[in-house]
Every structure is written in structure tokens, then in C-alpha cells.
Amino acid sequence: MNSQLIDQLxxxxxxxxxxxxxxMHPQLVHLTLGLFIIAILFDIAGVLFHIERPIFKFLGLxxxxxxxxxxxxxxxxxxxxxxxxxVAFGFFELLLANPPVNEKSDWGLSPGWTMLLHGLGxxxxxxxxxxxxxxxxxxxxxxxxxxxxxxxxxxxxxGIAILGILYVHGTLGAHLGExxxxxxxxxxxxxxxxxxxxxxx
Numbered sequence: 001m002n003s004q005l006i007d008q009l010x011x012x013x014x015x016x017x018x019x020x021x022x023x024m025h026p027q028l029v030h031l032t033l034g035l036f037i038i039a040i041l042f043d044i045a046g047v048l049f050h051i052e053r054p055i056f057k058f059l060g061l062x063x064x065x066x067x068x069x070x071x072x073x074x075x076x077x078x079x080x081x082x083x084x085x086x087v088a089f090g091f092f093e094l095l096l097a098n099p100p101v102n103e104k105s106d107w108g109l110s111p112g113w114t115m116l117l118h119g120l121g122x123x124x125x126x127x128x129x130x131x132x133x134x135x136x137x138x139x140x141x142x143x144x145x146x147x148x149x150x151x152x153x154x155x156x157x158x159g160i161a162i163l164g165i166l167y168v169h170g171t172l173g174a175h176l177g178e179x180x181x182x183x184x185x186x187x188x189x190x191x192x193x194x195x196x197x198x199x200x201x
Contacts, residue, residue, distance in 0.1 A: 028086035035079035040159040043072035080133035
């Protein structure tokens with residue numbers, strides 16, 4: 001089915017099995033991760049500001065509580081936007097994947113199951129991050145706009161839970177690259193030299 005798709009689109013694929021030299025999905029994944037992690041950590045720092053203020057004073061740093069919440073909000077907004085592109089490139093690159101047959105990951109999953117779970121997880125995380133951004137925006141501009149603590153505890157707990165899901169989801173993605181060699185140039189070249197029939201024409 002993948003070869004039929006490639007023929008229909010007439011894509012010229014490189015050694016990594018993609019029409020471009022560097023896979024885009026892993027690059028965008030790290031941007032999504034970084035933005036979301038920073039958003040949650042800075043919101044936590046804003047909530048704990050009264051505890052941390054003596055530390056900032058000791059280090060000679062001037063810190064304003066609202067600044068932490070500003071960093072949290074804008075990073076989460078950035079994560080919500082970037083994740084649309086992360087998921088879009090992820091699905092495009094999954095469609096072009098040609099995983100090995102009869103192999104299992106460290107979790108005992110086949111390449112097909114790993115791809116399926118990773119794809120569904122991507123959609124789940126996209127929805128979760130966008131929902132978190134909407135929730136965060138309502139707290140910032142309506143529910144808690146006059147409060148010194150801009151975020152609810154339930155919001156922070158949800159963010160920490162999503163960080164756990166991101167870890168599991170990222171591990172599945174790592175299995176696709178490291179263990180199954182999907183869109184990894186070196187792995188592709190090694191497989192092709194071992195079995196010339198795998199080379200796409």
C-alpha cells in the first residue's frame with residue numbers, strides 16, 4: 001500500500017524513505033516538548049513564587065510572579081500551534097514508513113502496532129494540548145484575571161499527567177526510529193545492502 005501511495009504521489013524518496021533529507025517530525029516533536037514542559041514548569045514556579053522568592057533574592061535576581069505566568073501562557077500557546085504541524089508531519093511520515101516485518105520492540109509490540117499507537121497518541125496529545133491552552137486562556141483572561149495565582153491546581157495536575165503521557169508517547173516514537181529504523185538513513189542503507197530487493201524503484 002505504501003508503494004502504491006508513493007507511485008501515485010510520484011515522490012522521489014531519499015535514503016531515509018522521505019522526499020526531504022531530514023525528517024521533520026522529530027524536529028517538531030522536540031519543539032512541542034520544550035514549549036509544553038517550559039509552560040508547565042513556569043506555571044508551577046509562579047504558584048510556588050512565595051517559596052522561591054528568597055532563592056531569587058539570594059541569587060540577586062529580580063523576579064515578578066506575573067512574569068512566570070506570562071512565560072507559561074505564551075509557551076503553552078506556542079506548543080498548541082506547533083503541535084498541529086508536529087502531528088501533520090508525523091502522519092505524513094508514517095504513511096511513507098516501510099517498517100521491517102516480524103520484529104518486536106522492547107515493549108513487545110510489532111512495528112504496525114507501534115505506529116498505530118503512536119499515531120493515535122499524537123491525536124490525543126494534540127487535543128489535550130489545545131484543550132489545555134483554551135483552559136489556560138480562560139483562567140488568564142476571565143476566571144482568574146484579578147487573582148495573583150493565575151492557574152488552578154487542577155490545571156497543573158492535568159499538565160503533569162500530560163507530561164507522563166508525552167513520555168510514553170515519545171518512547172513509542174523512539175522505538176520506531178531506533179529499533180525499527182523508520183526514516184533513519186543509516187538503518188535504511190544497512191537493510192538495503194543486506195537485501196537489495198528492499199530498494200524502492
